[in-house]
Amino acid sequence: xxRRTMLHHxxxxxxxxxxxxxxxxxxRVFDNGVLDAGHGTAYDPWTNWRDDATSLGTVxxxxxxANPHNTQPWTFHVTDDRVELFTDPARRTGALDALDREHHxxxxxxxxxxxxxxxxxxxxxxxxxLPDASDPTHVATVSFAEAPMVVSDLHDAIxxxxxxxxxxxxxxxxxDVLATFDSLVAGLDGVGIRWFATPAERAGLxxxxxxxxxxxxxxxxxxxxxxxxxxxxxxxxxxxMDGLTLDAQGLSPxxxxxxxxxxxxxxxxxxxxxxxxxxxxxxxxAAAYGIVTVADPxxxxxxxxxxxxLQRIHLAATVAGLGLQYMNQITERIDRDAQLGxxxxxxxxxxxxxDRPGRHALSxxxxxxxxxxxxxxxRRPVSKVTR
Amino acid sequence: MTRVPxxxxxxxxxxxAIGGSLGIVTGIAQATIGSRIPEWSGNKDQPVALGLLTIAxxxxxxxxxxxxxxxxxxxxxVMVRVSxxxxxxxxxxxTTVGRLWVIPGLLLITAAGTTxxxxxxxxFRSEVTSNWLRSLLGxxxxxxxxxxxxxxxxxxxAAGLVAGAALIAAAVLAGPDRGLxxxxxxxxxxxxxxxxxxxxxxxxxxxxxxxIGIAATRVPATRSAVPNVAPPDLHSPGHTxxxxxxxxxxx
Numbered sequence: 043x044x045r046r047t048m049l050h051h052x053x054x055x056x057x058x059x060x061x062x063x064x065x066x067x068x069x070r071v072f073d074n075g076v077l078d079a080g081h082g083t084a085y086d087p088w089t090n091w092r093d094d095a096t097s098l099g100t101v102x103x104x105x106x107x108a109n110p111h112n113t114q115p116w117t118f119h120v121t122d123d124r125v126e127l128f129t130d131p132a133r134r135t136g137a138l139d140a141l142d143r144e145h146h147x148x149x150x151x152x153x154x155x156x157x158x159x160x161x162x163x164x165x166x167x168x169x170x171x172l173p174d175a176s177d178p179t180h181v182a183t184v185s186f187a188e189a190p191m192v193v194s195d196l197h198d199a200i201x202x203x204x205x206x207x208x209x210x211x212x213x214x215x216x217x218d219v220l221a222t223f224d225s226l227v228a229g230l231d232g233v234g235i236r237w238f239a240t241p242a243e244r245a246g247l248x249x250x251x252x253x254x255x256x257x258x259x260x261x262x263x264x265x266x267x268x269x270x271x272x273x274x275x276x277x278x279x280x281x282x283m284d285g286l287t288l289d290a291q292g293l294s295p296x297x298x299x300x301x302x303x304x305x306x307x308x309x310x311x312x313x314x315x316x317x318x319x320x321x322x323x324x325x326x327x328a329a330a331y332g333i334v335t336v337a338d339p340x341x342x343x344x345x346x347x348x349x350x351x352l353q354r355i356h357l358a359a360t361v362a363g364l365g366l367q368y369m370n371q372i373t374e375r376i377d378r379d380a381q382l383g384x385x386x387x388x389x390x391x392x393x394x395x396x397d398r399p400g401r402h403a404l405s406x407x408x409x410x411x412x413x414x415x416x417x418x419x420x421r422r423p424v425s426k427v428t429r
Numbered sequence: 430m431t432r433v434p435x436x437x438x439x440x441x442x443x444x445x446a447i448g449g450s451l452g453i454v455t456g457i458a459q460a461t462i463g464s465r466i467p468e469w470s471g472n473k474d475q476p477v478a479l480g481l482l483t484i485a486x487x488x489x490x491x492x493x494x495x496x497x498x499x500x501x502x503x504x505x506x507v508m509v510r511v512s513x514x515x516x517x518x519x520x521x522x523x524t525t526v527g528r529l530w531v532i533p534g535l536l537l538i539t540a541a542g543t544t545x546x547x548x549x550x551x552x553f554r555s556e557v558t559s560n561w562l563r564s565l566l567g568x569x570x571x572x573x574x575x576x577x578x579x580x581x582x583x584x585x586x587a588a589g590l591v592a593g594a595a596l597i598a599a600a601v602l603a604g605p606d607r608g609l610x611x612x613x614x615x616x617x618x619x620x621x622x623x624x625x626x627x628x629x630x631x632x633x634x635x636x637x638x639x640x641i642g643i644a645a646t647r648v649p650a651t652r653s654a655v656p657n658v659a660p661p662d663l664h665s666p667g668h669t670x671x672x673x674x675x676x677x678x679x680x
Binding site for chain 1: 467472474524561562565568569572573575576578579580581585625627628629630631633634637640641644
């Protein structure tokens with residue numbers, strides 16, 4: 043064999059190996075939907091939610107609400123003149139949400155969207171929380187009466203509202219913008235909002251969020267429950283239509299594509315990534331934090347009203363071009379400590395940070411000007427959540 | 430003198446014709462009612478585009494079937510390429526119309542295998558090894574098609590399909606004009622690579638296709654060095670003798 047022939051064979055062999063590698067990558071691009079993120083049946087509810095002008099259409103808006111880990115913990119019973127909202131106990135997150143606080147806050151968010159959509163359809167909504175004392179899964183009834191159509195900015199922002207887990211710019215959120223959000227508590231009893239906008243306040247709360255994240259990762263049950271709602275493959279997203287996808291992690295396009303092409307991460311790798319993102323992106327770039335406060339965070343009605351306020355704030359932030367992400371690690375640890383009978387270190391520290399006698403944290407979020415737009419999360423269609 | 434094609438090739442041609450025809454029907458079904466029968470059509474995001482692609486690819490298998498019916502033993506190198514193409518169409522369309530493709534796909538795969546059997550394994554191996562870089566180019570084209578059918582929106586799908594088809598065409602067609610082929614390769618893969626730059630693989634594929642395209646087109650596609658061995662089911666012994674005499678160098 044001549045040197046030239048040998049070099050030719052080496053070159054052809056190398057080309058073959060490279061083509062095989064590209065082939066493997068191409069298959070991952072195909073299989074994991076790298077080139078069509080946000081398309082498909084699991085995302086259709088974001089585009090067809092206005093199609094139905096009847097009371098059933100209000101449910102189409104409700105299912106687009108914010109909710110914990112995209113568990114979509116709801117079912118609906120719909121008639122012409124009312125919609126009844128129930129929890130779906132199968133969609134609890136166990137140790138991660140030990141006292142079902144987030145579960146009910148998410149139901150409150152859905153309730154708010156439902157009310158906005160009813161008004162936009164010429165249906166005057168009347169909300170009754172926890173209407174059946176004998177059935178704790180029946181969390182609300184919304185009765186309708188005919189009325190003039192009221193289409194609000196918040197209603198029109200329903201399909202543009204997405205949790206934004208990406209970085210935010212260093213531009214501050216003006217105090218008058220935050221003040222307008224304070225007025226969103228109108229009509230909701232016993233809920234309030236506490237802002238953390240100064241550097242010192244942000245630093246204190248951010249450090250506690252990082253500490254709580256570490257505690258969740260160190261708690262195997264909480265870590266496992268959290269990982270159970272991660273959807274790493276397109277097949278999982280298409281079939282289950284729920285959970286946290288790679289698309290919704292706020293990653294840059296290149297990193298997102300690489301994450302989809304590479305094999306799915308393990309729980310421990312996912313935990314490390316989450317902690318790293320919490321430290322270097324979420325808390326590092328937050329322009330401000332908001333905490334929804336209530337007198338009793340274990341009270342179901344307060345949780346539902348708190349959820350309604352959160353949804354209003356998120357929709358208003360969307361209208362204002364702001365990004366928003368829920369950061370509930372601290373309250374998840376507070377409830378977990380209560381469940382296990384541990385010393386309430388996080389609860390005491392949080393109360394000290396809030397510094398409002400008689401007020402306690404229900405839910406926390408960060409807010410700011412996003413570097414990139416938030417992406418869609420999958421949703422189960424109305425037909426799968428009505429009974 | 431034109432010789433009668435062997436029975437195996439006639440059979441392969443018929444299988445390809447039936448498979449291609451059914452493929453066109455499945456493409457029409459996907460384009461028209463695909464979204465209403467998701468359990469059969471694969472629940473695709475772009476049923477119309479994928480249906481049209483299936484129709485186009487299935488139509489090419491009808492042309493391949495015609496080539497098989499008119500084949501002669503002296504054109505075994507073409508038959509090998511037809512076999513590969515039938516397999517590529519069967520594979521690509523298995524991703525476009527879901528379960529509807531089961532029967533057309535099986536028919537086309539069988540047609541490809543039958544064609545290969547008629548040509549002989551040695552002929553296939555020799556054809557592939559003597560045109561290995563071109564084969565790699567064709568494989569890259571198939572990968573491009575695979576990515577294209579999973580893309581959105583329709584314009585991106587179209588760009589990918591054109592790029593994939595061009596790479597396969599460059600691999601299959603014997604091109605005497607090296608510069609033209611390389612320029613064409615670059616031109617047709619760039620739009621898809623550009624609109625999907627963030628997905629890493631499409632631009633990488635374009636670069637590799639460019640490099641392999643240059644190397645592969647330095648010499649025209651060669652035909653097999655293996656003498657054409659007439660298939661065992663040729664019509665007459667004399668036929669076999671003529672075939673062997675007429676192609677001492679595989680030509």
